[in-house]
Amino acid sequence: MITTDGQLLTTPAPDSMTPRSVLLVTPIWTRNGGVATHVQVSATALARHGLNVKVLVARIESDERPPGVSVSHSPELLNPAAAMSERLGEALSLEPDVIHLHELEDPEMVRVMREQAPVLISVHGYSACPSGLYYFQPGHECTRSHGPGCVPNLLLRGCAHRRDPTRLPAAYRRSGRGLQALKAADVTISYSSSVERHLAANGVTRRSRVPLLATTTPKLGTGHSSRRRVVFAGRIVAAKGLETLIRAAREVDGEFVVCGDGWQLGAMRKLVERLGLEGRVRFEGWLPAELLAEELAEASIVVVPSLWPEPFGLVGIEAFSAGRPVIASATGGIGDWLEDGVSGVSVPPGDVSALARALDRLLADPERQQAMGMAGQRTVAARFSPERHVEALLGAYASARAVRDRCRA
Numbered sequence: 001m002i003t004t005d006g007q008l009l010t011t012p013a014p015d016s017m018t019p020r021s022v023l024l025v026t027p028i029w030t031r032n033g034g035v036a037t038h039v040q041v042s043a044t045a046l047a048r049h050g051l052n053v054k055v056l057v058a059r060i061e062s063d064e065r066p067p068g069v070s071v072s073h074s075p076e077l078l079n080p081a082a083a084m085s086e087r088l089g090e091a092l093s094l095e096p097d098v099i100h101l102h103e104l105e106d107p108e109m110v111r112v113m114r115e116q117a118p119v120l121i122s123v124h125g126y127s128a129c130p131s132g133l134y135y136f137q138p139g140h141e142c143t144r145s146h147g148p149g150c151v152p153n154l155l156l157r158g159c160a161h162r163r164d165p166t167r168l169p170a171a172y173r174r175s176g177r178g179l180q181a182l183k184a185a186d187v188t189i190s191y192s193s194s195v196e197r198h199l200a201a202n203g204v205t206r207r208s209r210v211p212l213l214a215t216t217t218p219k220l221g222t223g224h225s226s227r228r229r230v231v232f233a234g235r236i237v238a239a240k241g242l243e244t245l246i247r248a249a250r251e252v253d254g255e256f257v258v259c260g261d262g263w264q265l266g267a268m269r270k271l272v273e274r275l276g277l278e279g280r281v282r283f284e285g286w287l288p289a290e291l292l293a294e295e296l297a298e299a300s301i302v303v304v305p306s307l308w309p310e311p312f313g314l315v316g317i318e319a320f321s322a323g324r325p326v327i328a329s330a331t332g333g334i335g336d337w338l339e340d341g342v343s344g345v346s347v348p349p350g351d352v353s354a355l356a357r358a359l360d361r362l363l364a365d366p367e368r369q370q371a372m373g374m375a376g377q378r379t380v381a382a383r384f385s386p387e388r389h390v391e392a393l394l395g396a397y398a399s400a401r402a403v404r405d406r407c408r409a
Contacts, residue, residue, distance in 0.1 A: 019097035019397050021052040023117070025109075026102040027078060029071050030061035031289060033260075034235075035124050037215045038314075039102050043069045045213065045386040046393065056091045078104075084112050092116050098397045101185075105178035110185055118400035120208075121182055122189045125311050128179040128202040130171040131160050133239055138307040138350030139331060141194075145202045146179050161238070179204075186400035186407075189393075192312040192333025206403055208396035212312055213389040214380065216289045218321035221297035225366040228254035230359060231299035233292060233315045236262030241305035241329065244352055246271055248305075249281060251356035254363055259295055261286040297322040300369060301362055304328035307349050312336065316344075317384050320376025325369050327358050337384070343376040 024043055030036045039055070040062070047053045047068030054070050058077035065071065074089040076082040087109070099113045101121045113119045126134035128146040135141045136159050144150070154160040154168055162168075182188050182204045190196045191212045199207050230252070234240045242258065246268060249256050258268070258281065265283070272281045287295065296302055302319035304310065309332030316326045316337050328334045329349035340346040345362060347354045362369060 018394055019051065019401075021054065021094075021096045022046060022098045022100055022397070023091060023094060023096035024053065024055045024100050024102065025077075025091070025104055025113075026055070026057055027104065028059045028061060029055060029057040030059075031064065032061075033215075033286065033289075033292070035103050037289070038124075038212070040064060040066075041213060041215045042389065042393070045390050048386075049390045049394075054091075054094050054096060056088070080106070084108065088112070098400060100189075100397075105181040107177060107180040107184050110181050114184075114186070114404065118186045118397070118404040119184075120187045120189055120396060120400050121185045122191075122210075123182065123195055123199060124191070126195070126198050126309075127182060128175050128198065130154060130168060130175045131162070132171075132175075133159065133161050133308045134198065135159065135308050135331075138241075138329075139348055141309040141331065143197070143201060146175055186403040187396050189396055192336050194309050194333035194336075195311050206399075208392070208399060210392040210396060211384050211388050212314060212317065213384055213386050214318045214321045215314065216293040216296070216318045216321070218318070218323075219293045219297040220323060221294075221299070223298075224300055224369060227300055228363045229257060229298065229300045230254050230363070231257045231259065231295055231302050231319075232305070233259040233287075233296065233302070233318075234304070236260050236265045236268055238264055239306065239308035241307045241349065242268055243271060244307070244350055244355060245303055245305045246275065246277065246281065247352045248356040248359060249277055250275055251353070252359045252363070254280070254300070254359065256281045257284060257295060257299070258282065259284045259287050259292055293318075293322065296324060299324050300366075301359065302326050303355075303359070304334065305347075305349070305355060306331060306334070308332065310334050313338075317376075317380050320373070320380045323370075323373035323377050325362065325372035325376065327355065327362065337379060339375070339379070343372050343379055 026039045028036050043053045044066040056072045060073050076086045096117050099117045099119045110119050126132055130150055136157050187206050187208050188204050189208050189210050236242055296319050302324050304313045304316055306329045312333040319326050326344035328338050330346040331349045338344050345358045347358050
């Protein structure tokens with residue numbers, strides 16, 4: 001079914017349309033906490049449902065091979081100068097029923113692959129935005145479509161969020177090509193209302209919404225009534241808002257744990273020293289899934305202080321899975337999973353004082369923490385389970401096959 005604005009509404013796929021095999025194509029096979037981790041977890045869920053899952057990647061950095069999942073390696077996959085036959089290698093000889101791309105928005109690749117099978121592209125961020133961040137200032141999200149008007153905005157309104165403008169022309173061309181690929185695919189998949197709006201604004205009409213699923217196996221912590229521990233988990237880059245959290249920590253009696261890595265790590269360490277917070281802020285670096293799950297479980301509160309319109313904020317539902325409440329910026333797709341006052345607290349992005357007040361109040365109320373954490377667990381069970389994820393994916397795959405059949409008729 002297609003709505004008046006062109007959005008594809010997917011339903012569980014009928015048996016006749018359910019694929020037996022799917023080829024996932026993505027840059028890297030690893031468990032890095034980002035999109036690659038999602039691909040591994042999603043592939044595992046599809047294989048458990050009975051699909052034959054094949055994965056094509058440019059780099060393999062993980063030995064993990066879930067039952068029913070095979071991984072092929074094509075070193076030239078990301079090389080636009082190589083012939084498409086060299087880039088795809090043996091992939092097209094696998095004869096998949098459906099091809100599903102992650103972080104590969106190449107119009108020529110889509111064209112070639114559509115000759116073989118229906119092609120879907122998962123959109124994990126703001127693909128048609130040259131900067132990829134899609135906001136001007138915290139709380140002031142961009143809503144425009146890709147086009148020449150982006151140029152003055154990048155240069156004059158600061159939405160490039162970078163000091164070196166020499167790389168902007170290449171970024172503009174790259175996002176334009178990415179948009180071509182999205183429009184050429186049989187279906188694009190988004191994982192949040194925020195990315196959904198971005199695709200609609202850019203005229204991507206064949207769309208499907210799929211719920212994400214947690215990428216960590218939840219653990220349950222203890223001793224929450226006697227501690228005041230705040231956990232941040234994510235990339236340490238400006239858009240993620242760690243600086244806001246560190247500045248808020250001056251006004252909050254508590255322990256702060258930072259899990260992650262990124263180009264701003266050195267600056268954040270210096271900020272902690274400058275503010276005299278060395279005894280209360282601990283940097284754990286990047287953690288494998290099991291250790292991250294432990295940190296989330298032992299947190300009093302997990303914080304997502306993003307400045308940009310977070311496309312979803314996966315760590316939020318991972319905290320919920322562990323029964324912990326979340327304080328997060330009211331921006332992007334965070335409202336898809338956070339119910340203010342029920343499973344956590346929303347605060348204005350970039351507002352140090354508001355974040356400090358929210359932290360102080362919730363840290364002082366362990367019973368409210370527990371109630372919010374339980375509400376979060378119910379949210380995940382009802383809306384972000386592996387079963388819901390696979391059901392929606394199969395619906396999207398069926399829709400893609402129907403689109404391709406119509407185009408070829």
